[in-house]
Amino acid sequence: MTVGSVFLAPFLGRVAESALLQEQVASHRLVTLLGPGGIGKTRLGYRLCDQLSEGSEQPVWSVDLAELADASVLGSAIAEAMGLPAASDQVSVEALADHIGDRDALLYLDNCEHLVDGCAELVTALLQRCGRLRVLTSSRQPLRVRGERVYPVPPMTGADARELFVDRATAALPEWSAVDEDIVDQLCAAVDAVPLAVELLATQVGVFAPDVILARVTDRVVRGGTVRGSLPRQQSVDACLQWSYDLCSEQERLLWIRASTFAGGFTIEGAEGACSGSGLAAGDVAGAIAGLVDKSVLARDAHDPTGRYRMLEIIRQYGHDRLDEAGEREVWRRRHRDYYLDLAELFERDWCGPRQKSWMDRWRPERANLRLAFDYSVSSADEAPCAMRMAAVCEHFFASTGGGGEALHWLKLALAHETGTDLERASALRIACFIANLVNDLPAAATLFDELEALAEESGDDLVRALMLYAGCVVRTWQNDVEAGARLGAEGIELLHRIGGQIGLEANLHFLRGMVLGWADQPEESAVNYRGCLDLTEPRGERWLSSYSAWGLGLDALLAGDVEEAIRLERSALEAKADFQDQLGIGLATEVLAWAAAAQRRGRDAAILLGMAESIWDAIGMSIAAMPYIARRREAGVADTRALLSGADFDDLVGLGRSLPQAEVVDIALGRRVAQPAVSAVATTLTKREREIARLVASGATNKAIAEHLVISVRTVESHVENLLRKLEVATRAQVADRLAELGV
Known part of the structure; x- marks a missing residue:
């Protein structure tokens, strides 16, 4: 699997370079693509990833580090690319190495230059632990670690540069044709056949004749005074960027430099919210985007249904530099954060309703921007309360998509500052307690709860106390004190009901108390709480909590011996959780469906479902042993399934469940697909x-x-x-x- 950038234009030329790079990676375990911005390092690296992925099932993971501002989340970014959700606030080298194992695999780290020390340390550790791993990096400077093979990426050959120019020129102006190849060759030579510079020049054929373009760009490179690079090739790129900038309207220039604060792309709505004002009205943003797309400063991602726009990293960095020159980077970074803060607060108010899936779909492509927003907020005591106010995104989005460890990282950093109102801190502490338990960091959960308990006593505010009771229900239960957990949950529900206006929290606590009572083997009282949750959520068209309550009721039905009703409820829960891509919910529903399959003597289905559940628990870093109630039921389900199969068949089918695409196993669980015979584990x-x-x-x-x-x-x-x-x-x-x-x- 390759995870990385999607390029909208075809890869041209570079046949010899691609072949040489493939040989280098085959012969050396660490290869660094070295060169200035715009030379083509990124495209060459992703080209290799594509080549290795074709006709091979070896894992190929790629990570664009340009979006990361903080080296401490480097492990989380790599884990995300590997499909290994962060299971703690700092993903360890050991966790990554365990996931890679003894497999032939390639890890591509793109744009390492601003995180060189962190990359060097992590890559060295991974290569030492994973004997069959190969690492490719791209950077403007070497990592300088033992065994590194540096591959300086050259400019394009004359023929390749000409092909690139003609392709991009005809894309910009379909009726254009290269009537004078000599002029095209001179144009390419004027910018040292640096791919980005060639592409930028080619986009201008709809405005200027090639000889006019040649005269203007040659003048800029020769003068050199308007560019910042010291190397000739870098001066060529800077000259093209400067010329592209000069050709923009004032509004296009303002959008270019302000949009450079985004990471991983943005929507028109995002640009209107974060970039408008001071010379750029919100109503003019769409026109400025269109102009920048025409000039190849922005590219629209046609594969994204939300219509996102992206900048190449070197173009984004140019915008950053212009913001610095104007002394405005701080202003627009805050505007960027404020946009995502407003969005997060709207998300929290709107969450317990019918638009939950739309919200989750909206957040998925915004992970890099959320990281930047949190990074800015936790950087100072004055801004830290904003991170606390964004905590709902941590609870519902990050935690459910396997980023619980990263969410806990941001919340800890925010709470380390002694700022924020009592309610802001209490909200962040409640969510941090929940996530710490979820990722099995019980000591952190206990420490955070102690702080929340002291805050509630000091504050005297009823809502702060209710948040403490909610957190106490979770923390005490995970500490295996279910009696205390159930008691605190009941007090919390009563207090939230009395306060009023906290439907989401009240419903959530009903569900959690239902689960706690299930752990205490009190299914009747457990069902009362699950139904209490549904009474609050179903009239609002809410599905997230409703499907968790369906899961709990399904488990109660199975334990009561009503297997058919259990399967009906669990399938309804699983269908919703698969729609949300909620890994925790998918895992829980799959577990119960596996136990139900065993009860119906469908051993093959049961083993495959147990295998998928295992893979989910591994992926999200959740220990079943930390949930004694679930652990006991799983042990019984495994024993029942083993009794239906031979030892070898059981192991092979569990292995199959771990290895099949999740969507296929979900279809088996929902009764849409028949499990195929197991292939030998070898x-x-x-x-x-x-x-x-x-x-x-x-x-x-x-x-x-x-x-x-x-x-x-x-x-x-x-x-x-x-x-x-x-x-x-x-x-x-x-x-x-x-x-x-x-x-x-």
Whole structure:
């Protein structure tokens, strides 16, 4: 799987460079693409990722670090790219290494220059722990660690630069044709065939004739006084950026530099909210965006249904520099944060209603911008209360999508400042307590609750006390004191009802108390609380909490022996949770459906569902052992399923459930798909490329013949053969054919 940037224009040329880079990565475990901005490092790196992903099942993870301002969340960003949600506020090297394991894999870290020290430390640690991992980085400076192979990315060849210019020029003006190739070659040579500079020049053919473009850009590079770069190639890029900037209208210039405060793209609405004012009216933002798209300063992501716009990092950095020159970066970073603060507060007010899925879909592409907003807010005592006011995003979005550890990180940093009103601090402490328990950081949860308890006593405010009772219900329950948890929950519900106007909190606490009473083996009282939650949520069209209550009622039904009703309720919960992509909810519903399948003697389905649930708990860093009630039920479900299958079949089917795409297993759980026979666990560890090579080895092909057939290096073939011999547990190539036949591969 490759996670990274989506490029809207085709990759052109660079055939020799791509082949050389592939050889370098095959021969060295750490390769750094080195060069100035605009030279093409990023595109070349992602091109390699695409090539390695084609025809191979080895993991290929890519992370754009340009969006990160804080090296402390580097591990979280990598974990997110790996599909390994952050399970603590600081994702450890050990957690990443455990996920990578002994697999052939590539990790691509793009734009490392502003986080060089952090990248160097993390990459070194990963390479030491994961013997088959290879790392590719791109940076304007080397990491300078042992074993690093630096690959200086050259400018394009003359022919490649000409092809790029013609392609981008005809995209900008379809009727344009290169009537004079010599002028095009001169244009490319004037900017040292630096890809970004070539692209920027090509977009101007709709406004200027090529000879006019040549005269103007040559003048700028020669004068040099209007550019900041010291190296000739960097001066070429800066000259093109400066010229593009000069060609913009005043409103387009203002939007360019202000929009550079965004990370990971933005919508028109976001630009209107964060960039308007002082010379750029909100009503003029759409026109300015259109102008910047025409000039290739912005690109619209056609694959994003919300219509997001992105800047190349070097163009974004140019905007940053202009903000610095104007002394306005602080102003517009605050405006950026204020936009997301307003959005977060609207989200909190609107959450307990029918638009929950729309909100979750809206937040998903905004994770990088939320990071920037939190980073700005926790940077000073004066701004920290804003992070506390954004805490609802941590509770509902980050925690449910596997980013609980990162959310806890931001809340801890905000609370470390002794600012904020009692209510702001109490709200943040309640959510931090909940998330700390969720990611199994029980000591942190206890410390945070102690602070909240003292604050409630000091404050005398009823709502602050209610928030403390809510947190106490969670913390005491996770400490296995369910009696205290249930008591605090009841007090909290009563107080919230008396205060009034806190429907979301009251409903949530009804659900939590229902779960606590279930842990205490009191299913009747548990059901009363689940229904109390539904009484508050269903009339409002709310689905998030309602589906959790359906899960709880389904579990109660299963324990009461009504398996059909349990399956009906759990499937309704799972359908909603899959819609939300709520991993915690999907895991809980899948667990109960597995136990129900075992009760109906559907051993194959039960084992596959248990496997998927296991993979979710691993991914979100949640320990079933920390929830004794669920742990006991799971142990019984596993025992019942094992009794229906042979030991080998059970292990293979659980392994299948862990490895299948989640959507497929959800379909099995919902009764939409029939579970297929399990493939041998050994066979499932072979990647698509390894299976291909194994068949060629079985046919008697030599490594050289395989390399020529697959158009890869002999060294790469040798590595694959070594891996497949180990996985197939055979000593010689001659044994491969018999082993493949035995496994049915």
